[in-house]
Structures are given as structure tokens and as C-alpha cells.
Amino acid sequence: MASREEAGAPKLSSSVKLVLLGEAAVGKSSLVLRFVNDDFQENKEPTIGAAFLTQKCNLPTRTIKFEIWDTAGQERFASLAPMYYRNAQTALVVYDITKPTSLTKAKHWVAELQRQASPGIVIALVGNKLDLASSNAISANADDVDDAENEDRRAIPTSEAKAYAEEESLLFYETSAKTGENVQAVFEAIANAIPESTLKPRGGAGTGMGGGARSSANEGHSHAVNMADATRAAKEGCAC
Amino acid sequence: MSFTDNPPLPSTDWDILITGSGIKQSLLAVALSRAGRTVLQIDHNAYYGGSSTAFYTHSDITTWTARVNAGHEAGFSHAELVGGVLGRGFTLSLAPDLVYWDSALLRMLRAADMAESFSWQAVGSWWVWLTDEEVAVPAAAAAAAAAGGGGGALLMDAGVKAAKAVAAGKKRWNKGRKKTAAAEEETVGEGEGAAVADPPPPLQEEGATTTLRKMGGFREVACTFEDVAWSKDLSDRDRGYLGEFLRFVMKHDSPDPADQKHRDIFTEYKTKPLTTLLTTLFPLPPSATTSLSSLSLLPTPPATTPLSTALPALARHFRSLGNIPDVRSAAALTVAYGGSAELCQVFSRAAAVAGGINVLGRGVSAVRPAEKEQEQGEEEAGGKQRRRRYKVALDNGEEIGVDWIIGSPSDLPSTPTPPSPAPQPTTTATEQPTALYRAAYILTADLPTLFQKKYADEAITPAAAVLMVPVAEEGGAAVPVYILARSWVTGECPRGHTLLYASTTHSYAAISTAVSRLLQSQEVPPGVLLSLFYTQTHVSPTNTGEDAEGVVYLAPEEPGVVFDDGAVEEARGVFGRIVGGGEEEGFMRLPENARRLLDEMEEA
Ligand SMILES: Cc1cc2nc3c(=O)[nH]c(=O)nc-3n(C[C@H](O)[C@H](O)[C@H](O)COP(=O)(O)OP(=O)(O)OC[C@H]3O[C@@H](n4cnc5c(N)ncnc54)[C@H](O)[C@@H]3O)c2cc1C
Ligand SMILES: Nc1nc2c(ncn2[C@@H]2O[C@H](COP(=O)(O)OP(=O)(O)O)[C@@H](O)[C@H]2O)c(=O)[nH]1
Ligand SMILES: [Mg+2]
Numbered sequence: 084m085a086s087r088e089e090a091g092a093p094k095l096s097s098s099v100k101l102v103l104l105g106e107a108a109v110g111k112s113s114l115v116l117r118f119v120n121d122d123f124q125e126n127k128e129p130t131i132g133a134a135f136l137t138q139k140c141n142l143p144t145r146t147i148k149f150e151i152w153d154t155a156g157q158e159r160f161a162s163l164a165p166m167y168y169r170n171a172q173t174a175l176v177v178y179d180i181t182k183p184t185s186l187t188k189a190k191h192w193v194a195e196l197q198r199q200a201s202p203g204i205v206i207a208l209v210g211n212k213l214d215l216a217s218s219n220a221i222s223a224n225a226d227d228v229d230d231a232e233n234e235d236r237r238a239i240p241t242s243e244a245k246a247y248a249e250e251e252s253l254l255f256y257e258t259s260a261k262t263g264e265n266v267q268a269v270f271e272a273i274a275n276a277i278p279e280s281t282l283k284p285r286g287g288a289g290t291g292m293g294g295g296a297r298s299s300a301n302e303g304h305s306h307a308v309n310m311a312d313a314t315r316a317a318k319e320g321c322a323c
Numbered sequence: 324m325s326f327t328d329n330p331p332l333p334s335t336d337w338d339i340l341i342t343g344s345g346i347k348q349s350l351l352a353v354a355l356s357r358a359g360r361t362v363l364q365i366d367h368n369a370y371y372g373g374s375s376t377a378f379y380t381h382s383d384i385t386t387w388t389a390r391v392n393a394g395h396e397a398g399f400s401h402a403e404l405v406g407g408v409l410g411r412g413f414t415l416s417l418a419p420d421l422v423y424w425d426s427a428l429l430r431m432l433r434a435a436d437m438a439e440s441f442s443w444q445a446v447g448s449w450w451v452w453l454t455d456e457e458v459a460v461p462a463a464a465a466a467a468a469a470a471g472g473g474g475g476a477l478l479m480d481a482g483v484k485a486a487k488a489v490a491a492g493k494k495r496w497n498k499g500r501k502k503t504a505a506a507e508e509e510t511v512g513e514g515e516g517a518a519v520a521d522p523p524p525p526l527q528e529e530g531a532t533t534t535l536r537k538m539g540g541f542r543e544v545a546c547t548f549e550d551v552a553w554s555k556d557l558s559d560r561d562r563g564y565l566g567e568f569l570r571f572v573m574k575h576d577s578p579d580p581a582d583q584k585h586r587d588i589f590t591e592y593k594t595k596p597l598t599t600l601l602t603t604l605f606p607l608p609p610s611a612t613t614s615l616s617s618l619s620l621l622p623t624p625p626a627t628t629p630l631s632t633a634l635p636a637l638a639r640h641f642r643s644l645g646n647i648p649d650v651r652s653a654a655a656l657t658v659a660y661g662g663s664a665e666l667c668q669v670f671s672r673a674a675a676v677a678g679g680i681n682v683l684g685r686g687v688s689a690v691r692p693a694e695k696e697q698e699q700g701e702e703e704a705g706g707k708q709r710r711r712r713y714k715v716a717l718d719n720g721e722e723i724g725v726d727w728i729i730g731s732p733s734d735l736p737s738t739p740t741p742p743s744p745a746p747q748p749t750t751t752a753t754e755q756p757t758a759l760y761r762a763a764y765i766l767t768a769d770l771p772t773l774f775q776k777k778y779a780d781e782a783i784t785p786a787a788a789v790l791m792v793p794v795a796e797e798g799g800a801a802v803p804v805y806i807l808a809r810s811w812v813t814g815e816c817p818r819g820h821t822l823l824y825a826s827t828t829h830s831y832a833a834i835s836t837a838v839s840r841l842l843q844s845q846e847v848p849p850g851v852l853l854s855l856f857y858t859q860t861h862v863s864p865t866n867t868g869e870d871a872e873g874v875v876y877l878a879p880e881e882p883g884v885v886f887d888d889g890a891v892e893e894a895r896g897v898f899g900r901i902v903g904g905g906e907e908e909g910f911m912r913l914p915e916n917a918r919r920l921l922d923e924m925e926e927a
Contacts (some may be wrong), residue, residue: 085788115721122654134675134676137924155672155676157671160680161682162682166569166660166668166669166672199411199418305784306444306445306785307442307783308648308650308656310438
């Protein structure tokens, strides 16, 4: 489970909780799929059962293992629970560059994160579906080619979103989950931007909180009871 | 959150509608989604948890308080917020429940592959407020016992296995300690004899220091072998009776023919109070009786608690004690970030992960049985859609068809048929007290003594502790006030703060008395940032069970200090009724494809 370096000098290595926020259908799950599996599925149904994924990001100075929490569709009906974003060290706030309302929603999420999240949280604002903008709308896929598809569907100028991101000190990228453009770059930028202090190995007094993810219970914090070992103990010890 | 999307529902046709997001509703949402049913879970509140919710901001609390006092929160009344303003980083829970190691909840979560979805923390120690007069110093009694030979098995440390080690007439505890800190080993005298590989600790005579801690007027309740063996407050005779009593607790419901004696005692004393049994068969000093009764976490004093209620409560404690890995002094756990409030949120997310849909801020406005004409309409429309039993109008105007409606009566304002007397009520409300007075306090200090590791050989530092203060009723018996203290490592308050959750059937005044005793027991009495008082009434479940076909009224949640395992059993029962034929076994079971996904991720 521990992410050991195969070779070379010891590098900073840490697990980081990443959450995705943004209006439904902007491409949050697609970005994760692209980053984790380098894959894209047109019009795909939400994958049942896949709302927590991990992916390592190897940088020259550090190895970051992202624990990626997807919304499981809960953003749709005002039903994201606080446990979802709690303790998130990084957040991807995603909008769709062809849909103006989605940037408004993204701004709401940023405000909410700044109000509620851990002080050191790293937020990236991501304008997705870049492939639908004119300079990018050169179809890579022959099936897609028709006039409507080649139209520039961009509704949010890069400059507008960029200015907002600068104002709020957010990382900013435009991406396409479909072509993969800039997807790796967003995650690398986040991995680089996490303050070193947040990356220090945890386990000193008081940090014993698993993130609520399945894998977090094994981190050996001095406050959290290890239910994995516990299960075994329960089976052996039940003599009554 | 108010600004999130509110598109139309993805379907107007569902197998099951669940109203509310309390423990039972959320459990059923996971179980039924995982069993492949289409599940819509709605809650008229904008938050999860219902009567087990948690508050994160000051306005969360003031809004709720106002609703309670306006009579809009079923089961709650007389809410009062005292003091300052809740800042950032707090979680105030209406259900900071304890979960025993030996509990239906934990067994279910392990089977559901969900135990590790939570951060479990240890409830380390139990404390009782005892006056000096209550604490017997049994020097003379000890001498008498040495002659009488009252050696009993100590079950506290190792549960029932210790019973085998009874050695009548011996002055020493014969139960070998499995694991002992080096320091303690040294205090064990040489006198034990070379033949014994792992010598038990001697009783008081060699001046072994007690492992029981004191904090002002509070004394720690014995929870391990050495606690009892080296206690200065117990004579050897007391230890003998205590051992015998604990054996009786463990065996009172044992099916083993050898335990007939214990079952007989239980049958004879079942309806009598705990104190009657103790004074008649296991005469223990008053301090021991108070300490034992604090472990029951029952709202009634031992003088009025019938044995039939007290024994299961004590048994769950002693069956759990010593079994939690790396923290042998603990019997119970608690879930970080709000106790059962966190359970509700995680269950609802798990339901969504399994394909269910949760909607907050939406309620039911009307339910009516589906009619024949609609059946035709639907067949024309789709053909493949089965006719659903009910048409449900939601309060945003949407209408859906469902086969099953599950909820508490307060969430279902309009019922399809006038509720008839329930054929099989799922719970009985017999000895339930009518009102539980509760309070949450935020203290502006850590209480380090409460959260210290008890033994050097324990790897886990506790995050919570229980205190019991008996407060006398006017001219009557003392009624217990329980305080659950939670440290900042629960994630529920910033460093330098502590949360206290108090509850009693006595009064708000009794809570104030108990809490001020705790505050005064600290070297520097901590300040109180704010406190929230409220009364929780047990709504008697007249309306539970299944009324009309396809409508399931859940019993109201049982207020208390401990997670109510009955909630798991009730949800399991409802699940069985709905899925029927052979599928009942699949309650909460992760579908095979989801299992594989999880395993793949773990390997990654
Ligand atoms: C929109 C939003 C809503 C929120 N709503 C709520 C809410 O309703 N209720 C609530 O309780 N919290 C909520 N939070 C989270 C809360 O505000 C804080 O982020 C959280 O309590 C951390 O508190 P802290 O600042 O003391 O962090 P610290 O304890 O100082 O921790 C700092 C960082 O370390 C991380 N960390 C600490 N311990 C561990 C560990 N064991 N393993 C991994 N990482 C660790 C945390 O993730 C955090 O990012 C919300 C956050 C957001 C963004
Ligand atoms: N053209 C294009 N479509 C995308 C892109 N990303 C996602 N989509 C599509 O947008 C829809 C919604 O994507 P999804 O990932 O489910 O969004 P989510 O609701 O935010 O998780 C799907 O049909 C995706 O195929 C992208 O970069 N370009
Ligand atoms: Mg998605």
C-alpha cells in the first residue's frame, strides 16, 4: 500500500485527497477517466460503483498519490454531503467553456471552498471541452465531422476565466477530456502547488483521521482504530 | 447547497421512494440500491441525517433551534442556545453515538465492506463522580475475605475465557495476562513461584500502585484485569463477588447446559432492579455498584432498572471490552466527524455510488394509489413500464410512480390510507422514558486527562471518554447524567477545544450540575464557548410496520448515548420484506462488479 520509490534518492511522497466540483455534465468524471485510464467515452452513463479512484503523479521532486473522490452524481440535486469535501487538500472546480451558467456555478463552488475548506487547499479552475472551441475544433475523428461540429461553440472567453482565476489565486487550465489536451498538465500543476507542509507524513498527535476513503484506514494514525486488523481479531476472538 | 443544479429527476418511475435521510433510511438506500433496485431518496431538509444530523455553522444551529421551538422538528422541543458564536471548524452532532465493538452495526458494516469508510476512534475510559463516603476502603473486609476465600474469575480483562481460571481459596488471580507492559512486570513480586511462566499480578499486599486514575471528584471505572486486581477501593471479597457477577453477566443468556445456574438466576431476578440482584447475591460496595451501572449507559438509576434491561446493556460492554486491537482498555468506538451524522452522510453517498439518487430539500406533498386509467396511459407511452402501486407528488410539482414508499410517519404527511393499527409494530416502547434532556457544550480547552492513553502498550490514543454523574432528584434517588467528551482529534473542533454531550432523564439543571462538576475537576476550569440544550422525546411507535401494501413506516429513532442496533435490524427486516424470496441474505452486500472495482483500486 505504501508508495515506495523503486530506485533513486528518497523523494517526498504523499497521498492527497482531491475532490471534483462543478455543474453536472461539465466533464468531471470524464477528466478523471482521462487522467486515470487515459480513456474517453462519448455520452457515457455514469459508472456505478466508481466514485473513488487513485492515481500517482510522479514529479522530479515529489510523488503524489491522488485519492480522487468523484461526486457520484450527488451534485445534481443539492445533495453533496459535507463529508465529500471535508479534508480535501485539493479541488478541481470544473466548468464547460460552451456553457456560461457553468462558470457561474464554478464561482459559487470556489467561494464555498474558500469559506469552508482547509486553509491550505489548492484549487484549480478548469474550463473543459476545449475541443469544442474553434481553434481546437479540427476534428480528429472522422465520424464527428459535420458543419455543426466544426462551429466554434466557445461561450466563455479564456481571458475572462483567466482574470477571475488570477483574482482568486486559483490555478487555471482549459482542457479537453475528449482529446486529453492539458489534462495531465492540470494534475501535475496541482501536485506541484501543494504546500510542503501539507505533505509531511502524518501521524503526529491529532492527525488520526482517515479521509473516509476505503484506503485511508490503513495509514497507521495513532487515533484511528484499524478495522482491517480488527476484522481478523474479531473472527479469532469470538469465543462467547 | 442552495446554488447547485436542480434539473428534473432522471426518471419518473422508481422501484422505491425513501423519504428522509436518517440512519434507517440511509441504510435502506444503500441496501436497496446495491440489490439493484431503483431508489430515489429525498429529504425535505437541506441536510442529511434528520434527527441524527450535525451542524457546522452558527446559522445551522439557530435555524434548527427556531424550528424545534416552533414545533417543526418531530421528537424535539425546548431548544436553547446559550453563549457565543460558533466559529469555523466545528461539528456539533445530534447523534454523537458510541458504537460497541460487539454490535450489529459493526458486524453489518464489515459484511458490507464499509467498516473502513469511517474513521473509528476509541472511547478510552469511563469515569464516575463519587463522594468520599461512597468509596469504601475495605481494609477489614479484605482480611475476612482472605480467610473465607472468595476467589472468583475476573472476566473484565479477557471475557469469558477467564472463567476457566477460577481457583477457589487462592488469594491470587489465576488468569494469565496475555500482554503486559514491562513496567508492570517489574511490580509483580517474585513470590509467585518459578513454575508459573506468566505470573498474575498480586493483590494489594505488595503495594502495587493502582492503575485507576482520579480527576477531582471523578474516579475511573475499572476496565482491565490490573485495574481490579490493584484497586485500593476493593477488598478481596469484593473482587470475588465482582468476578462472579461478571461471569453471570456473560453467561446469563448462554445456551450451554453448564450455565443453567446463571440462566436460573436471570429468570428469577429478571423483573427486579439491578440493585436487588447485587445486594442479594453479589454484595458489592456502593462505589462498585455505581461504577457498574455507569457501564450500562442506561438513563435509569440501578435501583429502578430491571435486570432484563440492565443485563444486555452490561453484557454488550463486557463482550466488547478488551477486544479492540491496540487499545485493550476500550470497549466502544465512535465515528469521527459527528458520530451517526457521519454514518448518514456516508451511507447516502454509498447509495449514490450504487446507482441511487439523493435529493435534498425536497419532500412529499401527496400520495395516492395509482389508478387504472393511468395504467393504460403508461402502456401507450412506453409499453415496457410496469404499473407502479403509487403516484407520489413531490413538493416541487414533479410526480413519480413507485412501488414502495419508506419513511418515518413525520416525513409522509399524506398517507394513501388512513393509518390503521399497525399489524406488527417493529418496536415496543415499554420501559422507554418519555423525555431525554440533552445538551452539547463546546469548551475552550483540551481535557488531557480524559484522552490520555491508559497503558504504554496501547498503540491507540482515545478520542472520547464517558463520564457519569449521579444527580439526586428532589427527595428521590440519584439519576444518572451521562457526559460523552470528544477531543479535537475527532475532527469536530479545533485544537484547544473539547466537546461535551450530556444527556439525562432528570432535567437541564442536572446537566448543568454534572458539567460544572467536570469543569471544576480540572486544574484550570475550562471556559464554555457555547452550549445547546434540547429535549428529545421518544415518539411512541404506534404507526410503524407496514400499513398499506407497499408503504413502510419506520419507527422513530431511539434517542440515547449508544448507537441503537435495533436500527440495523429494522432496516434488515424492511429490506427482506421488499426484496423477498431468498434475496434477504444480500442486505448491504456489495455487488460483485463493484467488489472487483474496489479490489483493483486497492492493488493500484
Ligand atoms: C465547501 C466545504 C464545506 C465543508 N463543510 C464542512 C462541514 O460541513 N463539516 C466539517 O466538518 N468540515 C467541513 N469542511 C471541512 C472543514 O472546513 C475543514 O477543512 C476541516 O475540518 C479541516 O480542519 P482544519 O482546518 O483544522 O484542518 P487541519 O486539521 O489543520 O488539517 C489541514 C489539512 O490536513 C489534512 N489532514 C488532517 N489530518 C489528516 C489525515 N489524517 N489524513 C489526511 N489528511 C489529513 C486535512 O485534509 C486538511 O486539508 C468543509 C470544507 C469545504 C471545502
Ligand atoms: N466534447 C467533449 N465532451 C466532453 C468532454 N468531457 C466530457 N464530455 C462529455 O460531456 C458529458 C458529461 O460528462 P461527465 O464526465 O459525465 O460530466 P460530469 O457530470 O461533470 O461528471 C458526457 O457526454 C461526456 O462525454 C470534453 O472534453 N469534450
Ligand atoms: Mg460525474
